[in-house]
Amino acid sequence: MIVCSRFVDEFGHHRTEELANIFRTNNAPGRQALLSSLEYMQEWVGGIERYEKKYPVTVIPPKPAFPQFKIIGIENLSDRLFRVLDSESTVYPTGECTREYIIRIGRLPFVPRQRHPVRRSKPRYHWCSYTAWSDPESTRDALQILPEWSDCKLRVTVLTATVKRSAYVAFNGDRQDPSNSALKFYKYYYEPHAQDHPPYIGGGAQIALEGAPVVYAMEQWDDGSQEWKLIYEGAKNAQTKTST
Numbered sequence: 749m750i751v752c753s754r755f756v757d758e759f760g761h762h763r764t765e766e767l768a769n770i771f772r773t774n775n776a777p778g779r780q781a782l783l784s785s786l787e788y789m790q791e792w793v794g795g796i797e798r799y800e801k802k803y804p805v806t807v808i809p810p811k812p813a814f815p816q817f818k819i820i821g822i823e824n825l826s827d828r829l830f831r832v833l834d835s836e837s838t839v840y841p842t843g844e845c846t847r848e849y850i851i852r853i854g855r856l857p858f859v860p861r862q863r864h865p866v867r868r869s870k871p872r873y874h875w876c877s878y879t880a881w882s883d884p885e886s887t888r889d890a891l892q893i894l895p896e897w898s899d900c901k902l903r904v905t906v907l908t909a910t911v912k913r914s915a916y917v918a919f920n921g922d923r924q925d926p927s928n929s930a931l932k933f934y935k936y937y938y939e940p941h942a943q944d945h946p947p948y949i950g951g952g953a954q955i956a957l958e959g960a961p962v963v964y965a966m967e968q969w970d971d972g973s974q975e976w977k978l979i980y981e982g983a984k985n986a987q988t989k990t991s992t
Contacts (some may be wrong), residue, residue, distance in 0.1 A: 750796060751786075757920075763937070767782060784820040785819055803815075814919075814936055828908060829911070830876060831856065831874050831875070832877075832904075833904065837898070850963050851966070855962055856906070862958055881952075884900035884969050887903075903976060904963050905967075906957065910961060917940060939954060
């Protein structure tokens with residue numbers, strides 16, 4: 749009851765069935781991960797009564813509530829995640845090239861950790877997937893990444909063993925209602941799979957990561973050879989580091 753309403757998208761479609769692919773419930777570890785995640789959510793908000801009391805939703809004044817659905821046991825679902833970036837992107841607020849920052853620091857740039865189970869404003873995450881697609885265009889198509897957002901030519905690998913407590917079910921939604929700037933959660937719903945930017949086919953699984961995950965490897969697309977080339981490989985002990 750805490751999370752289910754946020755699986756109804758703007759078209760009225762209920763998307764809870766997509767959790768089967770995110771949690772890979774065709775096997776026992778996946779089913780256990782889903783159960784553990786739901787139990788964690790229940791405990792994190794203090795149960796349905798405390799959730800309703802502490803995070804009331806009102807229209808006037810506009811006061812939304814958006815539960816952050818943490819994935820417990822992601823290391824049992826896949827051994828790695830992939831984060832796609834623009835090859836020319838920079839780190840806020842320094843303006844340092846993201847590629848050079850990762851090589852220097854060995855981590856993705858920091859985004860805030862979710863200290864509270866429910867948000868009143870849009871959080872920032874690193875958007876990842878289980879899949880490493882064969883080229884930037886296939887990546888763009890599966891994750892529905894618009895060209896103005898990213899050229900999809902930089903790809904980072906993160907080991908799930910290093911983000912055991914840092915992964916969340918992804919979401920979609922605009923920061924503000926276009927007809928009322930006071931509304932901060934316009935069209936918000938969980939989006940386990942990309943679907944919001946046709947004509948791209950979408951369907952790629954999405955996982956959200958907080959903090960500054962350790963980078964295990966980084967690849968860049970080479971237009972000449974038409975292949976991904978390894979440009980950074982993390983320390984051999986990367987498996988023992990955590991981003992939490």
